[in-house]
């Protein structure tokens with residue numbers, strides 16, 4: 001899962017998701033194992049990032065959509 005950010009401690013972009021995905025469940029860094037944030041906060045962060053990407057110029061959007069289609 002791509003999170004779009006790196007751990008502040010070790011720079012790892014990977015996260016360990018909790019088995020129980022409630023908004024209060026904490027996710028931890030896949031690199032150093034430190035607690036990052038609650039799943040609910042993480043989810044909102046990812047959603048905000050995706051919304052920001054959708055607001056990019058249509059040319060870049062089209063290129064991104066093409067990349068997704070050919071993956």
Ligand SMILES: [Zn+2]
Pocket residue numbers: 007008009010011012029030031032033034
């Ligand atoms: Zn880390």
